[in-house]
Amino acid sequence: MNVQVDMLDHWPAQHDGVITRAQAAICGLSADAVDRLVRRGTWQAIHRGVYFVADRPFTADARIRCAVWGAGTNAVLSGEAAAFWHQVISEAPSIILVTTPRTGRSRAQGCRIRRRDIHSTDIVERRGIRVTSLELTVLEASIGNAHIMDRALQRHTDLEGLWRSHVRNPGRAGASEAKRLLKVAADGARSEGERLLTREFRSRGIRGWVANFRWGGYQLDIAFVAEMVTIEIDGWAYHSDHDAFQRDRSRQNDITPNWTVLRYTWFDLTERMDRVIAEITSTVDRIRCSQPR
Known part of the structure; x- marks a missing residue:
C-alpha cells in the first residue's frame, strides 16, 4: 500500500472535504498535481x-x-462559530470570527479577523483546527446571546472555569459585559431580571405595580394589585432542580384562581423586552377595562 496515496484518500473524508496545499504536499501531491x-x-x-x-x-x-x-x-476560531464547533449551539453563524496574534501576518478570507493575543491555556485543537477553549468561547459568544452561557452551564462547563478564563484574558472586547453575566449567573438572574423589568416600567412610565408583593403566604415578584396580575421571573435554567421546579409550579397553582400569572425568563427580558412589555400592558389594560367602575 502506498501510504501517501492512502493519506490523500482519507484526509478529505476526515476533514469535511477540505485540504490545504501544504497538507496535500504531506500526502505526496505536488503543486502541479494540485493545480x-x-x-x-x-x-x-x-x-x-x-x-x-x-x-x-x-x-x-x-x-x-x-x-x-x-x-x-x-488563526484561532472564536466567538459563536467556536461555540458551534464545540457543539454548544446547533447552528453556525453567518459571520465566522477568527482571532490572530497582534503581531505577524494573516489573511482575512471567508471570515472576520480580530487581532488579539489569547492566553495559551485558552487555545485548543478540536478536529484539526485551532479554536478558543470552551470557557473562553462561552464568555465571548454570550455577549448579546446570554442563553449560550446558560446552555453551557447546564451541559458543558461551570462558573469556576468561566471565571478563570475571564481572568486569564483581561482587556478583551466585551470583558465587562462578560463579568456582569458571570455575576448574574451566580445568583440565578432572577433578581437581575426583576431589576431589568422594574427599570423598564419606570422608563416607560408604567404605573400601578408593586415589587415583592406579599399575598397568601407567598411573595409575588411583581404585582399589579388592583388588576390582580402578577409577573413571575424565572432564573437561569442551570440553577433549576426538581424541587425548585415543583415549588414554583405549586405556588402558581395556588395563586392562579385569584391572579393572572405571566411568566418570563431572564432571556425574555434581555432579548424580547418589547414583546414582554406589550403582553403585560395589554393584559393589565384588558382586565382594567373589564372591571366595574
Missing part, C-alpha cells in the same frame, strides 16, 4: 491555498474549516 485537480474541477479553490473536494456537500463545518485554515497557521 491539475483544480483545473479539472475535482477540487475547488476556496481560499488561497485551501481547497474543497467537489464530490461532497459544502457543509457549515467545511466553511468554518476553510476560513480558519485560510486565515493562516496562527
